[in-house]
Amino acid sequence: MLDIAFIRQNADTVRAAIKNKRCDVDLDALLDADRARRDGIVVVDAKRARKNQIASLIPKATKEERPTLIEEAKTIRTDIEKLEPELAAVVKTFDDLMLRIPSIPRPEVPIGAVEADNVEVRKVGTPRTFDFTPKDHVELCTHLGLVNWEGPRKFAGGRSYALIGMGALLELAVTRMAVDLLMARGLTLVTPPVMVRERALTGTGFFPGGREEAYAMEADELFLVGTSEVPLVSLHADDILEESALPIRYAGLSQCFRREAGASGKDTKGLYRVHQFTKVEQVIFGLPDEEAAEKEHYALLANAESLLEKLEIPYRVALACTGEMGIGVTRKHEVESWMPGRNAYSETHSCSTMGEFQARRSNIRVRKADGSLGFVYTLNNTAVASPRILIPILENHQNADGSVTLPKALVPYMNGIEKLTPR
RNA sequence: GGAGAGAUGGCCGAGUGGUCUAAGGCAGCGGUUUUGAAAACCGCCGACGGUGCAAGCUGUCCAGGGGUUCGAAUCCCUUUCUCUCCGCCA
Numbered sequence: 401m402l403d404i405a406f407i408r409q410n411a412d413t414v415r416a417a418i419k420n421k422r423c424d425v426d427l428d429a430l431l432d433a434d435r436a437r438r439d440g441i442v443v444v445d446a447k448r449a450r451k452n453q454i455a456s457l458i459p460k461a462t463k464e465e466r467p468t469l470i471e472e473a474k475t476i477r478t479d480i481e482k483l484e485p486e487l488a489a490v491v492k493t494f495d496d497l498m499l500r501i502p503s504i505p506r507p508e509v510p511i512g513a514v515e516a517d518n519v520e521v522r523k524v525g526t527p528r529t530f531d532f533t534p535k536d537h538v539e540l541c542t543h544l545g546l547v548n549w550e551g552p553r554k555f556a557g558g559r560s561y562a563l564i565g566m567g568a569l570l571e572l573a574v575t576r577m578a579v580d581l582l583m584a585r586g587l588t589l590v591t592p593p594v595m596v597r598e599r600a601l602t603g604t605g606f607f608p609g610g611r612e613e614a615y616a617m618e619a620d621e622l623f624l625v626g627t628s629e630v631p632l633v634s635l636h637a638d639d640i641l642e643e644s645a646l647p648i649r650y651a652g653l654s655q656c657f658r659r660e661a662g663a664s665g666k667d668t669k670g671l672y673r674v675h676q677f678t679k680v681e682q683v684i685f686g687l688p689d690e691e692a693a694e695k696e697h698y699a700l701l702a703n704a705e706s707l708l709e710k711l712e713i714p715y716r717v718a719l720a721c722t723g724e725m726g727i728g729v730t731r732k733h734e735v736e737s738w739m740p741g742r743n744a745y746s747e748t749h750s751c752s753t754m755g756e757f758q759a760r761r762s763n764i765r766v767r768k769a770d771g772s773l774g775f776v777y778t779l780n781n782t783a784v785a786s787p788r789i790l791i792p793i794l795e796n797h798q799n800a801d802g803s804v805t806l807p808k809a810l811v812p813y814m815n816g817i818e819k820l821t822p823r
Numbered sequence: 824g825g826a827g828a829g830a831u832g833g834c835c836g837a838g839u840g841g842u843c844u845a846a847g848g849c850a851g852c853g854g855u856u857u858u859g860a861a862a863a864c865c866g867c868c869g870a871c872g873g874u875g876c877a878a879g880c881u882g883u884c885c886a887g888g889g890g891u892u893c894g895a896a897u898c899c900c901u902u903u904c905u906c907u908c909c910g911c912c913a
Binding site for chain 2: 437438441442444445446448449451452454455456457458459460466469470471472473474476477597640642765767770771773
């Protein structure tokens with residue numbers, strides 16, 4: 401969410417952001433609602449002021465004066481009772497529109513509509529040249545017995561899967577490796593609730609725009625989160641954090657749930673796009689300062705890259721274009737791992753600076769050293785998401801006989817197992 | 824799931840219909856004193872909105888929502904959360 405005063409004063413900037421981010425919201429409707437809201441407040445506040453004035457006069461008034469005052473107060477109350485619902489309706493319109501206004505992309509962000517408009521920043525590692533026909537991860541998982549595909553699809557539906565045996569252990573291993581790396585770099589491990597109220601999703605910017613993406617549990621008015629970013633950011637909703645306590649750096653470990661409502665028919669095969677997965681996510685609360693935020697952003701990015709280096713996976717880093725950024729994001733880097741089965745770099749990490757966007761929605765403030773209050777900046781990045789990360793691990797490290805030689809860093813987490821072979 | 828007790832500013836805590844512009848304390852900020860610091864003393868000190876060049880004026884907020892009343896932190900209803908006991912349970 402942006403400051404309405406900022407929106408009024410920078411309407412053109414906001415209009416450009418809406419266009420470039422391909423958001424569906426009517427800025428003029430918002431400005432109209434804002435005007436109507438403020439006009440309404442002036443009228444209602446004047447009535448309320450008189451009402452308060454009369455209420456304070458009555459105890460001091462004589463017996464003779466009282467009936468007149470009470471009469472006037474009753475009239476005013478009737479007026480107010482008529483005006484308040486009208487104002488509330490205007491405010492509701494205003495609030496709904498405010499929630500759909502995107503944050504402003506930073507100047508370095510390329511303007512573009514689709515993935516192809518992202519700007520490559522660097523490539524690290526070289527995709528391996530195979531002297532045999534490499535298998536894709538589906539074949540490898542089947543060959544090595546890492547996944548049960550058919551069972552889950554019968555009782556849990558499409559995009560479901562079960563990791564089995566070494567497959568399940570591999571997920572634990574890579575997850576634990578990520579946790580250890582982040583803890584060593586000063587992040588605090590959190591295993592948060594994954595069932596949350598609507599407020600957490602609105603507060604982090606996933607609602608109202610992404611309502612279709614979330615699983616809802618109607619009976620309890622709870623939603624399953626698609627990332628632990630949601631509970632981690634919400635952990636400090638309504639808090640006033642001391643400047644000295646910042647930055648706060650969390651590593652969230654959770655199951656994530658996504659309906660993939662807009663992806664029907666896309667990536668239905670294998671482990672790439674699934675409804676339920678495990679993710680270690682990095683979340684930062686920092687001072688509202690662009691320079692400090694930039695430093696944190698690149699530290700988060702570096703953590704993800706370290707992970708991929710340990711996993712010996714070639715990857716590339718791209719600066720996402722405006723059309724590929726979420727509503728609240730002001731700068732986003734995507735890290736794409738090389739996946740031989742897709743013959744492409746594909747997204748495994750997403751590193752975002754959100755500015756004050758989430759803090760305004762979730763009411764997360766900082767008391768600065770000079771005593772003033774401000775909103776914090778939030779940032780987030782994937783550390784590792786499984787099973788998607790299993791794809792480049794298996795595909796890049798496969799051998800001609802269908803076995804997989806695990807990257808060295810993973811071996812201790814695999815109880816010393818160096819190679820996956822069919823059992 | 825059942826019964827009961829609670830929720831007040833950054834924190835603790837008083838406040839059972841008008842004088843609440845929320846006592847008092849802690850923390851914070853400024854000052855006096857001091858070589859410096861501490862202590863003591865004095866003063867300041869909630870958030871958000873509207874309006875205004877500004878000074879100021881004004882509205883809302885005592886967990887959330889609704890109601891009663893000329894007037895609600897206070898009375899009523901409701902939701903959420905916390906605590907105690909019982910039940911169930913990995």
